[in-house]
Amino acid sequence: MLKLLINWTGLPREPFRRAKDSIDAKMAANCGIAVTELRPWHYHDPFFQEAPVISAISLDAVYAKLDILKLCKELLCRHRPAS
Secondary structure, rough: OOHHHHHHHOOOOOOHHHHHHHHHHHHHHHHHHHHHHOOOOOOOOOOOOOOOOOOOOHHHHHHHHHOOOHHHHHOOOOHHOOO
């Protein structure tokens, strides 16, 4: 597990940064504040265990039909570094 986490730290950060910037912009607009003023209490889940609600689109119906554990295992296997 530690090896996997170490390898994840080298993954490109740009896609995450773009997604986070988009989420922050929407959250700030919803709260009527600047992005720089966002604090954890502005998010829907201050413990970040659930994705913020930033869109009317819900993927719950899509994922309800899937085996999430199986999907996660497949994802980990695809991104596992070669030994």
